[in-house]
Amino acid sequence: MQSALIVGKKICSSLLLRNWVRPLSAASDKLTNVEVNDKTGFAKLTMNRPPVNGLNLDLLRDLHQSIQDIEKNKCRGLILTSASNTIFSAGLDIMEMYKPDQERLKQFWTALQDVWLALYGSAVPTAAAINGHSPAGGCLLAASCEYRVMLPKYTIGLNETQLGIVAPKWFMSTFRNVLPRRIAEQALTQGKMFTSDEALKIGLVDELAATKEEALLKCEKFFASFAKTDPIARYLTKKQLRHNDIKELLDEKVQDVENFVLFVNQPSVQKGLGLYLESLKKKAK
Numbered sequence: 001m002q003s004a005l006i007v008g009k010k011i012c013s014s015l016l017l018r019n020w021v022r023p024l025s026a027a028s029d030k031l032t033n034v035e036v037n038d039k040t041g042f043a044k045l046t047m048n049r050p051p052v053n054g055l056n057l058d059l060l061r062d063l064h065q066s067i068q069d070i071e072k073n074k075c076r077g078l079i080l081t082s083a084s085n086t087i088f089s090a091g092l093d094i095m096e097m098y099k100p101d102q103e104r105l106k107q108f109w110t111a112l113q114d115v116w117l118a119l120y121g122s123a124v125p126t127a128a129a130i131n132g133h134s135p136a137g138g139c140l141l142a143a144s145c146e147y148r149v150m151l152p153k154y155t156i157g158l159n160e161t162q163l164g165i166v167a168p169k170w171f172m173s174t175f176r177n178v179l180p181r182r183i184a185e186q187a188l189t190q191g192k193m194f195t196s197d198e199a200l201k202i203g204l205v206d207e208l209a210a211t212k213e214e215a216l217l218k219c220e221k222f223f224a225s226f227a228k229t230d231p232i233a234r235y236l237t238k239k240q241l242r243h244n245d246i247k248e249l250l251d252e253k254v255q256d257v258e259n260f261v262l263f264v265n266q267p268s269v270q271k272g273l274g275l276y277l278e279s280l281k282k283k284a285k
């Protein structure tokens with residue numbers, strides 16, 4: 001685990017939070033970073049895995065740990081964002097799925113399930129400040145939050161069908177929780193990536209912001225809208241609304257890992273992933 005919890009811009013040393021502070025490794029090794037504003041109680045959870053915040057096993061485990069820490073500390077809001085200036089997250093790290101080690105592949109998918117369960121089901125209000133491109137798994141993370149603010153001129157969407165893969169049911173339920181069913185169906189079947197403006201128009205994001213700072217402020221404003229609601233009533237309402245989606249995955253968690261492993265290992269899927277990786281690398285040159 002390589003994430004660090006920082007309160008009010010400095011590592012918290014209060015008795016109350018002492019247990020929270022996990023050992024810091026060298027700054028360049030950190031994959032997530034949590035800063036809690038001690039006045040507002042809002043936590044900023046920043047993904048920091050250059051160059052594209054590809055969701056590999058380590059980043060997913062860090063994210064899960066950080067979400068749990070934020071929840072345990074009873075923060076009043078969680079804002080998910082990225083340390084990159086252009087990428088929120090490139091989604092799942094394809095290297096985890098291409099010619100995979102079988103045991104690690106299972107751990108990888110389980111870690112993704114755990115992040116989704118923790119974020120989608122979080123008792124703490126959640127928002128995403130989407131400060132860069134957000135395809136596939138990146139879009140899943142943002143859509144799992146309750147509110148999204150995006151910077152202009154980026155793209156977001158579940159593009160799995162364009163890669164020849166099928167988004168699992170819980171990816172689709174997350175989309176359906178945000179978008180009208182017909183729009184979700186079209187977007188999912190087309191594997192459509194939306195520009196920031198298009199995403200705003202269809203409701204995939206709630207607001208646009210010119211800068212990351214403005215996006216963070218807008219997320220905080222969203223949290224402030226709960227000032228007059230009872231936090232427990234708020235959470236129980238969210239929990240009920242999201243219950244079926246969460247239960248569906250919990251009931252099939254092991255089977256879902258098996259399906260994923262079976263799917264990824266198919267020669268045609270391996271071939272497709274290999275070609276896709278190659279095209280990404282060629283583009284990068």
Ligand SMILES: CC/C=C\CCC/C=C/C(=O)SCCNC(=O)CCNC(=O)[C@H](O)C(C)(C)COP(=O)(O)OP(=O)(O)OC[C@H]1O[C@@H](n2cnc3c(N)ncnc32)[C@H](O)[C@@H]1OP(=O)(O)O
Pocket residue numbers: 051052054086087089090091092093094095133135136137138159160163165166167168259260263264277280281283284285
């Ligand atoms: C039963 C269910 C089964 C399966 C379900 C699986 C669901 C899958 C979900 C996913 O999330 S799959 C991943 C989908 N992601 C993408 O398609 C995004 C691909 N990347 C891009 O479009 C772009 O890289 C970008 C994010 C828009 C960033 O563009 P930019 O020009 O800034 O960077 P560049 O393309 O040069 O990339 C830099 C570097 O990073 C590598 N890269 C990018 N994305 C990924 C990735 N998802 N996984 C692994 N590696 C990635 C890219 O190859 C470059 O590498 P290099 O520097 O070594 O050449």
